[in-house]
Amino acid sequence: MLDKWTAMGTALEARAHLLRLGRLFSETVLIQLGEDEYYLTFEKGHLVDVTPGPSRKTPWRFALRTDAEALEAFWQPIPEAGFHDVFGLVKIGRARVDGDILVLVKNLRFFKEFLALGRDTTSGMEVSA
Amino acid sequence: MSAIDPIVGRYVTVTLSGRTHRIYFEEAGQGRPVLCLHTAGADTRQWRHLMNDAEVTANNRLIAFDLPWHGKSLPPEGFETEEYLLTTEAYIETVLAIVEALELETPVLAGCSMGGRIALQLAALHGDKFSGFIAIEASDFQPAWYDIDWFHRPDAHGGEMGAALVSANISPYAPNAERWNTLWMFMQSGPGVFRGDLSFYTKDESLIPRLPQIDTGKTPVHILVGSYDLTCTPEDAQRTADAIPGATCTVMEELGHFPMSEHPDGFRPFFIDALAKMPV
Numbered sequence: 001m002l003d004k005w006t007a008m009g010t011a012l013e014a015r016a017h018l019l020r021l022g023r024l025f026s027e028t029v030l031i032q033l034g035e036d037e038y039y040l041t042f043e044k045g046h047l048v049d050v051t052p053g054p055s056r057k058t059p060w061r062f063a064l065r066t067d068a069e070a071l072e073a074f075w076q077p078i079p080e081a082g083f084h085d086v087f088g089l090v091k092i093g094r095a096r097v098d099g100d101i102l103v104l105v106k107n108l109r110f111f112k113e114f115l116a117l118g119r120d121t122t123s124g125m126e127v128s129a
Numbered sequence: 130m131s132a133i134d135p136i137v138g139r140y141v142t143v144t145l146s147g148r149t150h151r152i153y154f155e156e157a158g159q160g161r162p163v164l165c166l167h168t169a170g171a172d173t174r175q176w177r178h179l180m181n182d183a184e185v186t187a188n189n190r191l192i193a194f195d196l197p198w199h200g201k202s203l204p205p206e207g208f209e210t211e212e213y214l215l216t217t218e219a220y221i222e223t224v225l226a227i228v229e230a231l232e233l234e235t236p237v238l239a240g241c242s243m244g245g246r247i248a249l250q251l252a253a254l255h256g257d258k259f260s261g262f263i264a265i266e267a268s269d270f271q272p273a274w275y276d277i278d279w280f281h282r283p284d285a286h287g288g289e290m291g292a293a294l295v296s297a298n299i300s301p302y303a304p305n306a307e308r309w310n311t312l313w314m315f316m317q318s319g320p321g322v323f324r325g326d327l328s329f330y331t332k333d334e335s336l337i338p339r340l341p342q343i344d345t346g347k348t349p350v351h352i353l354v355g356s357y358d359l360t361c362t363p364e365d366a367q368r369t370a371d372a373i374p375g376a377t378c379t380v381m382e383e384l385g386h387f388p389m390s391e392h393p394d395g396f397r398p399f400f401i402d403a404l405a406k407m408p409v
Binding site: 078079081082084085086087088090091102105106108109112 | 357
């Protein structure tokens with residue numbers, strides 16, 4: 001899974017429009033997949049660090065808590081209804097967003113398009129649930 | 130084929146709650162009038178594909194207007210100190226004023242999202258003024274699954290945030306160009322307008338007890354809903370249809386919350402079928 005985030009970070013670097021959208025986004029985001037945690041640190045729209053957790057010492061701005069199967073369904077080329085969007089996952093009860101949700105909403109297009117990069121990057125698809 | 134669209138746009142001046150409004154409207158086609166209502170945070174452009182569809186306009190005169198504060202309809206004089214909050218009453222008054230000003234004789238009313246909601250309100254309260262109702266992505270009531278105040282803040286662009294949020298309601302089957310054309314309208318909506326529309330859409334529950342009053346024997350009601358609509362889900366639409374004696378409901382498997390705009394080719398057959406259910 002770590003490889004997957006790294007591949008998505010590489011894909012992000014190849015998308016100038018996304019870096020422009022994220023130019024004010026310098027935050028750490030917690031992605032929780034079941035028991036597994038990943039702290040994704042962005043600096044001005046660049047993904048500069050991915051640290052596996054759990055960690056009680058790493059501050060984060062907002063968290064997306066879901067499960068590996070839901071995220072895999074989200075990453076399908078044509079996801080099923082409900083799995084096609086982060087807030088879809090929330091609406092169908094497969095995800096929760098915690099923390100400073102306003103920061104997420106202010107950067108929503110950037111974060112959604114970053115997360116959707118998982119549909120284009122195939123390395124590291126093997127997720128340990 | 131001409132490079133010029135058959136759509137014609139004009140303005141009509143109406144008085145709403147004692148105030149003058151210059152309303153922008155577009156039309157195309159001839160025959161049975163079909164009045165089309167746009168969604169929250171958007172405008173008449175959502176209907177352009179159907180208005181440019183020669184088969185649809187051969188026997189249907191499609192008319193769409195921009196609500197005050199939306200698209201090319203300016204807000205009323207003094208708006209700069211007002212908080213825009215749409216209400217059921219103001220929306221009903223506006224639709225009826227347009228029907229009268231344009232001298233539309235019992236048009237079919239086709240509305241999407243909050244336009245579908247108000248279509249059902251009009252079916253319950255003013256059914257005699259219309260011949261039938263096509264309620265798209267329409268339901269009895271939806272509480273917000275978001276904070277509507279996100280979309281009107283001094284420290285962020287409400288339109289861009291609104292577009293990023295409503296993209297959740299667009300189907301992955303939608304062609305990319307039309308997905309972004311649909312989102313552009315939200316990005317363009319005036320400050321506080323999407324929020325003011327959502328205030329009506331997410332807080333007014335008055336339709337629920339009115340649904341059984343709708344007389345589908347006189348004015349048919351057909352509800353269309355996309356599978357990928359997170360805001361008005363197929364379950365929400367079906368629940369609403371079940372509360373209206375005689376109403377019909379069709380689920381559109383590959384569509385979302387803005388079907389006529391996000392995926393015109395996918396929506397077209399469902400709209401033609403809905404028109405066929407309406408009296409001529």
